[in-house]
Amino acid sequence: MILPIVAYGHPVLRKVSEDITPDYPHLQQFIANMWETMYGSSGVGLAAPQVNKAIRLFVVDSEQIINNLEEDEKAEYPGDQGVKQVFINAHIVDAEGKEWPYNEGCLSIPKIREDVYRPETIRLRYVDENFQPHERTFHGITARVIFHEYDHLDGKLFIDYLKPLKRRMLKGKLEDISKGKISTDYKMIFHK
Structure with a gap:
């Protein structure tokens, strides 16, 4: 089931998210809905x-970005094959490397893209959808x-x-987005 996406201005986007346990209600269905x-x-x-x-749950499919890069562009990201995975209860262990710009956008802030500087690598401790622990860079x-x-889990945009x-x-x-004065190809929730 496709879920509506919360728009900029909704208070949930500024909350610090909480860890969950394996008995979180309907977790596997929720994850399937997140992917969809x-x-x-x-x-x-x-x-x-x-x-x-x-x-504290997010899904990532960076394979679709990597797979759509030209060969010379792929050389800019050595060792990055992309991932398609679920991250639960993620916490940053380390972030390092030179900060570099990339034009980011966000489904909760539609039609706005800006260059953001972030470090080259991130090391995370997390569990997968089966609650198996991982630590990976x-x-x-x-x-x-x-x-x-990850920033969304800490209430950052x-x-x-x-x-x-x-x-x-x-x-x-941003005010137009928060007031619902925007059209998207997907359903959104606006804070009243």
């Missing part, structure tokens, strides 16, 4: 707060997508990384 929602809205990642659940575009989705002048320039567009 992400693909249905042409996303490469989706965090639970974006579908109105303040829990991710690089390149995959790290970028994970950083972006990509626009928080923008310089104050850029934020002021986007103020009108």
